[in-house]
Amino acid sequence: MPEKPDPAIREVMVVDDPEAMKLLLTGKYTGIMDLIDSHEMSVSDIARTLKINPGSAHYHLKELEKYGLVKIVREETKGNLVKKFYRTSARMIYLDGSRFKAVGGEDPMHGYREQLAGMLGPFGYDISGEMVGPFNDIMQRYDKRKKQLLREIQDVRVDPDNNMLASDAYFVALMLKETEDEEMRALREELRVLLEKIRDRI
Template structure:
């Protein structure tokens, strides 16, 4: 079983988004099971579960893990092909984000478009590498930093831009015979806070205000970065 896989086919994406089939996928990502075993967990007849399993198998989201004999019946034990799934923008080709339509380093929506393209491109590369039975050379860096102020964040972004740009200039070899182009994406965004539900007061009317915290959003202006 893969840790994560990318769904590129529109029909497979639609199948995975069905609530019942999504529940079956979650169960089969934990351990292999038959239609009869799953029927009790999801509260559906075995025949109905089997119908959904066939749809998931047809689109490569689950696979046969083995068989077992139970009385006069041979049960097929199915398992998910991955522990988690990501739907590629390629599943919606007519409306997938295009970062080249506009470029704005300070735009969260441009960052989202870059992330969507990353999912699409890496998904295609994984598919191609698997078909060619070759390893895919990738690298990722993930970290977290707490800035004391918006000015510090802007200064960090400026230094990061200068440093990465210097590395690009140093190693870029556009005329190298046999070389291969690589894309570099560096992202910086506030850490998303987990919702915190406030406990209701023991007596009296409910307290005013939201029941939970949302994503971190600052109302302070962000200093512009050099383009």
């Protein structure tokens, strides 16, 4: 029987706090997030799985909790010992680097998008040379608008019988919002024209 969705866990969350994003782009924190994105774990469970000191696991969890990225979903008391179980605050977390510029830094997603463009060759999209800049520009604007639309639905609560149905409901809701949105339609058209140019080069 599928696990009933935890009402304390959001389905979607957009993170734009620069300090929170730095944590999520650091390996030791992403390792913990990967472990607890689908089920709860205690500090000792995490430390054992990642082969790290329980004190380090506890410190990393407290840092993630400070930025609202993880939360305690359950506690067990055995004698004088309280065992806390953690989960990510949302099943799907999206990063929005636009606030980095506001605090004087570079959008950390910029380098990510460049790497992404370079990995699309095996899928039939040779985005290289002079096409990388225009592609990244469109993707940056597309990503920014998508995060704005995600914010519109991130606080909506659905109560299905299983997690897969909830995830699909958010995915379809986002797709419908993108379809209705004039800015997204214009960006898709820009991308289509750019892809034609890329195809013409081959």
